Amino acid sequence: MSARLAPVDMTAFSPGRCARLIVKVGSALLVDPDGQVRRDWLKGLVADIAGRVRAGQQVAVVSSGAIALGARRLKLPKGGRASLEDAQAAAATGQIALSGVWAELLHGEGLTAAQILVTLDDLEDRRRYLNVSATLDRLLKLGVLPVINENDSVATEEIRFGDNDRLAARVASAAGADGVILLSDVDGLYDRNPTTHPDAVMIPVVEKLDARIESMADRGSASGMGSGGMVSKIEAARIATSAGAHLAIATGRIDHPLQALATTGHGTIFVASQGARARKAWLRGGLTAKGTIHIDAGAVEALRQGRSLLSAGATRVEGRFARGDLVVIAGPDGTQLARGLAEYDHVDAHRITGRRSEDLGTILGYAPRSALVHRSHMALL
Known part of the structure; x- marks a missing residue:
């Protein structure tokens, strides 16, 4: 052939x-x-x-x-x-x-x-x-x-x-x-x-x-x-x-x-x-988000540069979600910036909100994951 x-x-x-x-x-x-x-x-x-x-x-x-x-x-x-x-x-x-x-x-x-x-x-x-x-x-x-x-x-x-x-x-x-x-x-x-x-x-x-x-x-x-x-x-x-x-x-x-x-x-x-x-097209629509993670201005810029959302950039967490559920990421003014799959459930996400990555192991009592929402599982809106 x-x-x-x-x-x-x-x-x-x-x-x-x-x-x-x-x-x-x-x-x-x-x-x-x-x-x-x-x-x-x-x-x-x-x-x-x-x-x-x-x-x-x-x-x-x-x-x-x-x-x-x-x-x-x-x-x-x-x-x-x-x-x-x-x-x-x-x-x-x-x-x-x-x-x-x-x-x-x-x-x-x-x-x-x-x-x-x-x-x-x-x-x-x-x-x-x-x-x-x-x-x-x-x-x-x-x-x-x-x-x-x-x-x-x-x-x-x-x-x-x-x-x-x-x-x-x-x-x-x-x-x-x-x-x-x-x-x-x-x-x-x-x-x-x-x-x-x-x-x-x-x-x-x-x-x-x-x-x-x-x-x-x-x-x-x-x-x-x-x-x-x-x-x-x-x-x-x-x-x-x-x-x-x-x-x-x-x-x-x-x-x-x-x-x-x-x-x-x-x-x-x-x-x-x-x-x-x-x-990432399926992340942008058609799925019902289980919660929202609000972030500060520094995290907004990091996301726009293609980075993952780290716990230090989060300001508060809304909703009840499990790891793998779809969440919305919102900026300081409430504007929806992205959607992604949560790497933590809502309880642990709340515990590490605003905390530095090096502190997460002590707070959670287990080896932490690298991000709240990883860039590979996130789509900017």
């Missing part, structure tokens, strides 16, 4: 231009038909990732492969997907082996790996979403490389993403990432299935997701290992682009796939909607 591809203009999206990048790796790329990790290929990908980190980029990986790896070790039929119980057993067996390989290879490049396992509920519940977001943010700022997967060993059918394409897009939103790359056994979106239509044409750039684009999706997974097809990738693109992140679909069937994508542009790029503004 790739022989017919023309290079894509990567000015709209490039792995090297994103401050934060999420890389999703499909099962068929990580695990060979005999149930073994494709170490040589993965070592090349890890070298690509390490190069981006050394260049100053923050990278997280969403890694499939646990079920595929565990199913073959347990000799389960249908790749471990014959039943939910088989998938859970395969995931539990394969995840420990998979994370060990990632940690080993990343360590060989001087990188520290962290493992995060999440369910759909973790990113649907606002409080748990904040926890995931804060953990990702801290790990990335520390230079740690998070390796993320769905927690298939405990997730039920009702609380599963079902594929890591959509998980990668949701992780990108939680991490405040600028871009997502889906490395897969397909190399992009075609106007028809290229397996059955040799004259199919790749779509290099998608600026708007509409019914025409959706009609091009094929539901199958080429390898039979993964749970995602082109439908899941288009759904992932919708999630990512609406959150302000570009998304690229590219082949992983080559050595050093990130390097190849950056230099050749082979793949399909879905361009983010309205840039970073779309990530």
